[in-house]
Each structure stands twice: as structure tokens, then as C-alpha cells.
Amino acid sequence: MNFDLEEKLRPYIVADDLNDAIKLVESHLSSYQDTPFPQIIGRDILLLTEDLLNYLDRFIGTLERKMNLQSLYGEMNGFYINYDLWFVDCFGYDFIGTSDDRDWLADFEDEHASTQRFIIKGFEDIQLLYKDHFEQGRGKIERQENAAEICDYAVILRLQELFRATFKLAAEQNKSWATLPIFVTAHDYELIYRIN
16 A cells, blocks of 8 residues: 555545546556556546446345445455456445544444445456566565555546446436445545545
8 A cells, every 4th residue: 555645645535536636646657657557547447337326226225125224335355466356345334434434334234235246347457467466476576566556546546436427327317325425445445435
């Protein structure tokens, strides 16, 4: 993790300014052209917006039959070491926590967790970069590792961008859940983005 970069990103996330957060990360990453990680610059996964909308529609519909749903949490797996499959698990809560304190996110009932994962598609070549990075021992090269850590934030921000676009589409379609608060990040990261 690049804690200095995360601290620079936090005000953007709090201010719901993902676009400038992405620009900041891509600016940092562009100075690592001697590594393969700048391949992610300018790319997104917004092609998954409709798929994520349908996934959330099914998941939330199931939850609303079981509980008084007040908030959601979407967490991407530890993608930087699990490069074979990138996915998101979702969780429902009958209360609303805060972005400042992650502890409440672990306070969910098993029956309020998604039973199916939402598979991230569109970054398969980036997944291969991580695979090569770890399997070839490139993480021991400081410059390579720095680039990989910056790329981590690009992946997370693009995931958060996808959720933002999905909730916007849900609002346009008058989905009842479009105003639910949802918190989005990746496993082991504290850069939590809140929608609503």
C-alpha cells in the first residue's frame, strides 16, 4: 500500500470527486513508463454497469425479503495477489455505518452476504500484469513495486466509478434501492467511497 498516495486521495473520495482522484493516480502512474502498469491509464470498466445493476437488483431484492435493509457494502477481493479472478462480494446491513471507521463492515450476518460474486471483466490484461509481477519476483524491484501499488489505486477507483455509474443508472430507472447508502473498496484497503 502507498499510504502517502492514499492520504492524498482521501479528500477527493470524501468530496465525491472520483474524476480528479483518477487523474491524480494516473498522473503518478504515468511517471512509471519503464514498467507495464501504466497500461491501465485511461481505461475503465463501465461496460459492466448494466451487469452490476442486474446483479444488485437480484441481491437487494433477496435482502429486502429478509431484513430491513439500510445500507450496503461492496468489497473487491484482494485482487493484487488473487490475479486469476477479480470479483466483488456484497453485504447488507440493517444500520448505516460511517466511512471513517471500517470495523462495522465486519458486523454482518452470513445470510445478508451475497452468495454469488460479481465478476470483474475488462481488466484481464491488467490481471496478467499482477500475475507476472508476483510470479516473476518483480515485487522485489522497488520501482516495479511502487508502480504496482499505484496501479492498485487505479483499479479501486475504477471499481468505485463503476458503482457510482450503476447507482446513477438505478436512479434513472427509478429503482427503489437507488438511494441506499453503499460503501465500496477492496479488501485490506481503507479508501472507502460512499454513494448516497
